[in-house]
Amino acid sequence: MENKTNFEDVSLYVDGEIKDSKKINEIKNKIKNNKALKFEFSTHSLLKKTLKEKVVPSELSVSQKDELFSKILLKDNKSNFLSRFSILQKKQFLAFNTFAVIFIAFALLLINGPLLNNKQKIVLEGSQSQNMFTQAVDNYQSILSGKMPIQILSSNPQEVQRFFKVNGVNYPTNVSLVDNCTLVGGIVTNFNGVNFANHIYKDNEGHYLYILQVDENYFKTSPKLFISNDLYQFLQNGNQYRLYLGNLLTIMTKVNNNIFALISNLPEEQLPEKYQLKVTNTFYKQPSIY
Amino acid sequence: MFPILLSVINQDDQLYASFKSEAEPHMNALYNFALSLTNQSDAAYDLVQETYIKAFRFFDKFERGTNCKAWLFRIMKNTFINDYRKITKQPKKIDFDDINNFYEEIKASFVKNNDLEEEIFNNLLGDEIIDAIETLSEEFKTVIVLCDIEGFSYEEIAEITESPIGTIRSRLHRARKILFTKLYKYASEQGYINNNKIKEN
Numbered sequence A: 001m002e003n004k005t006n007f008e009d010v011s012l013y014v015d016g017e018i019k020d021s022k023k024i025n026e027i028k029n030k031i032k033n034n035k036a037l038k039f040e041f042s043t044h045s046l047l048k049k050t051l052k053e054k055v056v057p058s059e060l061s062v063s064q065k066d067e068l069f070s071k072i073l074l075k076d077n078k079s080n081f082l083s084r085f086s087i088l089q090k091k092q093f094l095a096f097n098t099f100a101v102i103f104i105a106f107a108l109l110l111i112n113g114p115l116l117n118n119k120q121k122i123v124l125e126g127s128q129s130q131n132m133f134t135q136a137v138d139n140y141q142s143i144l145s146g147k148m149p150i151q152i153l154s155s156n157p158q159e160v161q162r163f164f165k166v167n168g169v170n171y172p173t174n175v176s177l178v179d180n181c182t183l184v185g186g187i188v189t190n191f192n193g194v195n196f197a198n199h200i201y202k203d204n205e206g207h208y209l210y211i212l213q214v215d216e217n218y219f220k221t222s223p224k225l226f227i228s229n230d231l232y233q234f235l236q237n238g239n240q241y242r243l244y245l246g247n248l249l250t251i252m253t254k255v256n257n258n259i260f261a262l263i264s265n266l267p268e269e270q271l272p273e274k275y276q277l278k279v280t281n282t283f284y285k286q287p288s289i290y
Numbered sequence B: 001m002f003p004i005l006l007s008v009i010n011q012d013d014q015l016y017a018s019f020k021s022e023a024e025p026h027m028n029a030l031y032n033f034a035l036s037l038t039n040q041s042d043a044a045y046d047l048v049q050e051t052y053i054k055a056f057r058f059f060d061k062f063e064r065g066t067n068c069k070a071w072l073f074r075i076m077k078n079t080f081i082n083d084y085r086k087i088t089k090q091p092k093k094i095d096f097d098d099i100n101n102f103y104e105e106i107k108a109s110f111v112k113n114n115d116l117e118e119e120i121f122n123n124l125l126g127d128e129i130i131d132a133i134e135t136l137s138e139e140f141k142t143v144i145v146l147c148d149i150e151g152f153s154y155e156e157i158a159e160i161t162e163s164p165i166g167t168i169r170s171r172l173h174r175a176r177k178i179l180f181t182k183l184y185k186y187a188s189e190q191g192y193i194n195n196n197k198i199k200e201n
Helices: A002-014 A021-033 A035-054 A062-075 A080-090 A092-115 A132-145 A157-166 A216-220 A229-236 A268-274 B002-038 B041-057 B068-087 B096-113 B126-134 B138-149 B154-161 B165-189 B195-200
Strands: A182-191 A194-202 A208-215 A241-245 A248-255 A258-264
Touching: A002 A021, A002 A035, A002 B165, A021 A035, A035 B096, A035 B126, A035 B138, A035 B165, A062 A157, A062 B002, A062 B041, A132 A182, A132 A194, A132 A208, A132 A248, A132 A258, A157 A182, A208 A216, A216 A258, A229 A241, A229 A248, B002 B041, B002 B068, B002 B138, B041 B068, B068 B138, B068 B154, B096 B165, B126 B138, B126 B165, B138 B154, B138 B165, B154 B165
Parallel strands: none
Antiparallel strands: A182 A194, A194 A208, A208 A258, A241 A248, A248 A258
């Protein structure tokens, strides 16, 4: 028993677990005068040193770490984030508000939409669910009502882009910084088997900017999600389509090779200052669009 | 609705950012621990993922300023026990008598020559050492990795494994004895050591 205690004391000494100097000296003396304890000390020290020097730790790559953090939010269905959203959903007056906004928005769209902000008349076909524009409005409402949870919370554009790529968005995406706004995160939505990139910004005054972006080539091959030929051509010609839906400003534009649908609850006159998209990496073909 | 939502997003944004800054620096250490527990890189990656998902779920209960690394290791240890242990191939049981006999032979040689031949482990490769660690039983492997590779104190190891500190002490002592003997034996078989030295005694 005493031997066992002595041997374990040697382990404690080797691991720096003994703080009392008197006890340390005591063990040192025992090691010096007892060959069995000296052997114990030598083996433990040698092993510890060898492990420290020779075992090279494996490392996860940056992309593996990013993927892992993305999955944390995707899989964590019981996270506070989502449960707090579901509390909001349960409040009836909010549900009514949401319904009212959507109803008024679509009424305005159908009655006045194409004539509001554009000199050229465009056939918008806004009431059809397969329409990209309508899809974007639906998504915006779903995100803010909590029905569509944000899958990656990140203020880093590259991280959100990587998330899109890892989660099956098969086209290059554009996510940039916006002045006075924070990137909240991104969502990958699936429409008839094809994945699309969505991201959202917020500012400190309760304003949001949501973007759905779709590869322009997608619209060339009988897509399930579509924009009208008129609008497609209009955007291809370097134009931008703007429309108010209730208090929501909606913009269709082309950025690099993607068609963007932007939805924001910000008053239009503030948009130039607030949501001046930074033209980094030549993301934006038309920097003066705002 | 928007102000309420804004505060919700703000709070969760902050929680996530805080979790990421606390937990991300320990990801490689946890991956290595997961590798030692599962012996498979895919399973290890999944185990890290499960650990982080659970940790994030309970992060609002984590007391800031306390030891986040130890907290994550404890979650991983429990996740492994609950979800992975059954599907992980366990190493063969070792014969302690064999180990003891060989250890005593080395000791006798040391006592006689007053020399451990410290260079014996110089020729060992990192992978060979990892292979030897993998052959240890889960409880021995755990204390070796946590103490000698990750540098946790006995108290932290006791907290992670939810075992008394006395148990950790004796387990670690025994684990080192086994690992040392295995490595010495291996080095001897590979010709890294003068085989005759032990036999001469």
